[in-house]
Amino acid sequence: MVKLNNVKHTKVICLLGPTASGKTNLAIKLHEILPIDLISVDSALIYRQMNIGTGKLSPQELNSTPHRLLDIKDPAECYSAAAFRHDALIEIEDILKRGRIPCLVGGTMFYFKTLIEGLSILPPADFNIRNEIDKIAHEKGWDFLYGKLCKIDPISANYIHHHDLQRIKRALEIFYISGKTFTDMKSTFMEPLPYNLYQFGMIPYSRELLHKRIELRFKQMLALGFETECRKLFARGDLHINMPSVRCVGYRQMWSYIHNEINYDEMVDKGICATKQLAKHQMTWMRKWKNIHLLSDNIKLAINSILKILFGK
The missing domain is CATH 3.40.50.300 (P-loop containing nucleotide triphosphate hydrolases)
Incomplete structure (x- = not known):
């Protein structure tokens, strides 16, 4: 920095x-x-x-x-x-x-x-997790992943558009890496x-x-x-x-x-x-x-x- x-x-x-x-x-x-x-x-x-x-x-x-x-x-x-x-x-x-x-x-x-x-200080990208998210998206669709985000982090899902694939992926990636939601991690x-x-x-x-x-x-x-x-x-x-x-x-x-x-x-x-x-x-x-x-x-x-x-x- x-x-x-x-x-x-x-x-x-x-x-x-x-x-x-x-x-x-x-x-x-x-x-x-x-x-x-x-x-x-x-x-x-x-x-x-x-x-x-x-x-x-x-x-x-x-x-x-x-x-x-x-x-x-x-x-x-x-x-x-x-x-x-x-x-x-x-x-x-x-x-x-x-x-x-x-x-x-x-x-x-x-x-x-x-x-x-x-x-907010967020974890760096993990391409293995991103690939897994892409795999799920390919098999079940992005609507499925957006629904998952709604359950995990409803606050973030409320302002992330359901077609904003990049931000949906990032919010899920953060949760899978850290165990914390994007909303929680934005406090720092x-x-x-x-x-x-x-x-x-x-x-x-x-x-x-x-x-x-x-x-x-x-x-x-x-x-x-x-x-x-x-x-x-x-x-x-x-x-x-x-x-x-x-x-x-x-x-x-x-x-x-x-x-x-x-x-x-x-x-x-x-x-x-x-x-x-x-x-x-x-x-x-x-x-x-x-x-x-x-x-x-x-x-x-x-x-x-x-x-x-x-x-x-």
Whole structure:
């Protein structure tokens, strides 16, 4: 764990927002006018070879506006919220030592929550147990496992969606490793951040407009070669549908299409629908967020609000 300095009066910016809300464009504009360095907070952008489907900036854009914690993992590798916290703290400290302001930008709300509040100290992954859980899921289905979680840990089951396979698996894994429920083990936390945090959130004023942006962006990704990108990943032979990288929104639906489980039009519809559901989930998180300044999705107005809050201008 990174040792934190006593920097309570040091500014650190957090810029949250649902997918297609314009937060990346806002971050780029802020980078042009403020001495900030950007840190990506996105569980999909960490993967190499996954560029089009994640909406990753082009190499030219990243050259002028670098983002840290991009392309740090192969799609076959796992990455946890705890690992993100560790890596993000290293980047924050490095940026501060350079006399600049860290700006964390992204839409993976659990990463933000873990970074800001700390994370309960949980046992590391046990792949033998995970394989056993996968075996049960294959034989009896995920509904059976979700029902098991409801009996073992009803509190966790109440807020874990019955289709959130990764979190169901993790909650069961924790119980089988430790004999304690995920709810019980969340009582012990890591040290929360000591920085002077400024948290900003972009919530589009029009859900209809956001949905149109999502549809347009998904179709643009297809035009840019999203299917080709996925087929190259599929051809590697070492990836499968239960891996976090493949379960990313868009990739999961394209994977089903490549496997001939759904047709092309179904893939497009399901991909757009899943992205809208992701945006809804992100906004639900943000509405419950503490100490957040909500911004207009007009970038000029948003910048003025941020400058006023940061510097009183």
